[in-house]
Amino acid sequence: xxxxxxxxxxxxxxxxxxxxxxxxxxxxxxxxxxxxxxxxxxxxxxxxxxxxxxxxxxxxxxxxxxxxxxxxxxxxxxxxxxxxxxxxxxxxxxxxxxxxxxxxxxxxxxxxxxxxxxxxxxxxxxxxxxxxxxxxxxxxxxxxxxxxxxxxxxxxxxxxxxxxxxxxxxxxxxx
Amino acid sequence: xxxxxxxxxxxxxxxxxxxxxxxxxxxxxxxxxxxxxxxxxxxxxxxxxxxxxxxxxxxxxxxxxxxxxxxxxxxxxxxxxxxxxxxxxxxxxxxxxxxxxxxxxxxxxxxxxxxxxxxxxxxxxxxxxxxxxxxxxxxxxxxxxxxxxxxxxxxxxxxxxxxxxxxxxxxxxxxxxxxxxxxxxxxxxxxxxxxxxxxxxxxxxxxxxxxxxxxxxxxxxxxxxxxxxxxxxxxxxxxxxxxxxxxxxxxxxxxxxxxxxxxxxxxxxxxxxxxxxxxxxxxxxxx
Numbered sequence: 193x194x195x196x197x198x199x200x201x202x203x204x205x206x207x208x209x210x211x212x213x214x215x216x217x218x219x220x221x222x223x224x225x226x227x228x229x230x231x232x233x234x235x236x237x238x239x240x241x242x243x244x245x246x247x248x249x250x251x252x253x254x255x256x257x258x259x260x261x262x263x264x265x266x267x268x269x270x271x272x273x274x275x276x277x278x279x280x281x282x283x284x285x286x287x288x289x290x291x292x293x294x295x296x297x298x299x300x301x302x303x304x305x306x307x308x309x310x311x312x313x314x315x316x317x318x319x320x321x322x323x324x325x326x327x328x329x330x331x332x333x334x335x336x337x338x339x340x341x342x343x344x345x346x347x348x349x350x351x352x353x354x355x356x357x358x359x360x361x362x363x364x365x366x367x
Numbered sequence: 368x369x370x371x372x373x374x375x376x377x378x379x380x381x382x383x384x385x386x387x388x389x390x391x392x393x394x395x396x397x398x399x400x401x402x403x404x405x406x407x408x409x410x411x412x413x414x415x416x417x418x419x420x421x422x423x424x425x426x427x428x429x430x431x432x433x434x435x436x437x438x439x440x441x442x443x444x445x446x447x448x449x450x451x452x453x454x455x456x457x458x459x460x461x462x463x464x465x466x467x468x469x470x471x472x473x474x475x476x477x478x479x480x481x482x483x484x485x486x487x488x489x490x491x492x493x494x495x496x497x498x499x500x501x502x503x504x505x506x507x508x509x510x511x512x513x514x515x516x517x518x519x520x521x522x523x524x525x526x527x528x529x530x531x532x533x534x535x536x537x538x539x540x541x542x543x544x545x546x547x548x549x550x551x552x553x554x555x556x557x558x559x560x561x562x563x564x565x566x567x568x569x570x571x572x573x574x575x576x577x578x579x580x581x582x583x584x585x586x587x588x589x590x591x592x593x594x595x596x597x598x599x600x601x602x603x604x605x606x607x608x609x610x611x612x613x614x615x616x617x618x619x620x621x622x623x624x625x626x627x628x629x630x631x632x633x634x635x636x637x638x639x640x641x642x643x644x645x646x647x648x649x650x651x652x653x654x
Contacts, residue, residue: 210385305376
């Protein structure tokens with residue numbers, strides 16, 4: 193991959209990756225750190241792949257899916273290092289543990305309704321919030337999501353449907 | 368909420384974007400790093416004995432480490448004009464850079480003394496000596512600001528007294544062995560500023576209780592007047608301020624005025640970060 197190609201890739205995907213991480217980690221500073229690590233890894237891996245000329249590689253065939261996969265792993269690593277599991281409140285409730293809702297402090301100003309929607313997104317299962325962010329916020333197609341999750345298109349559609357249902361349920365609780 | 372409304376609302380999250388300056392900084396940083404880190408692969412292989420081949424990485428690292436350490440060790444004994452003298456200067460600069468913020472000026476002057484001593488032992492290197500003399504003058508100019516940056520007043524006083532003694536030694540060395548008027552003048556100026564700083568710090572320490580009272584009153588007024596603004600603060604910062612206020616209370620009870628002042632400065636820094644209108648005075652009030 194040339195420097196110019198990487199710059200284009202960076203410009204096209206920076207906002208999406210930042211948003212995706214921001215929703216999962218809840219803090220701007222941490223989201224910036226993790227985003228930086230993602231793009232550094234992508235650049236390093238893509239450069240090496242570029243040298244070895246393995247053109248059938250996923251990284252080369254669909255760079256966007258590749259970046260999201262790296263971002264997803266980066267978030268998992270982050271929680272692992274912090275001895276935290278990215279477990280949703282919904283899952284905790286299922287296990288009989290009730291977590292008081294913390295007030296979310298954000299530097300990004302949002303309306304009350306949007307703030308509630310964001311909280312709801314963070315409360316549903318991680319994989320549900322991931323597919324919702326990818327598809328409805330970042331505009332990724334179901335085909336691209338299949339490449340990130342290694343699932344077939346039908347599975348992804350079902351997942352999206354369930355995710356939306358779960359989100360609707362969560363939002364109605366807030367109201 | 369209908370599914371369509373929900374999807375429309377989700378679309379509004381597209382407005383969340385990272386800071387543009389940060390985005391530019393990150394891109395340039397990644398592209399710079401990549402040149403050094405990405406394509407570094409060992410291409411030379413040792414073809415002799417098989418055991419060497421097995422341990423080639425370890426042996427190469429060890430040889431490199433030995434060479435590196437011995438070069439640095441030898442460089443420490445060199446004088447200006449020697450090809451290895453820049454290595455010595457580099458080590459000294461690294462010592463200054465790595466020293467703690469509070470004691471940077473002491474280390475800086477120790478090294479200035481060593482350099483001055485090297486200069487006196489050097490013959491026929493006028494250009495090098497002139498350059499070194501300029502560097503020592505720059506070091507001397509940096510010292511007053513470094514003393515001001517020390518947040519703990521007791522440490523600031525201790526360090527500035529030590530720096531005062533060091534400048535005396537430097538002056539003696541410079542007077543006895545060199546005849547460099549510019550350097551002597553720079554030492555005199557630095558010495559004056561250090562003594563001035565010692566005087567003002569001593570005064571600040573002696574009058575600490577009354578300053579503390581004023582600052583606490585200002586803080587109290589601020590927090591009473593701006594309760595609404597505080598609601599928007601991150602929870603971490605509010606906790607920090609609460610902890611500091613608790614500690615300040617304990618310090619006041621225990622008579623540790625200076626420690627309390629340092630914590631008030633920390634609260635002020637948090638206030639500054641949040642770009643608030645009122646800044647509690649941190650400088651010494653004029654009498």
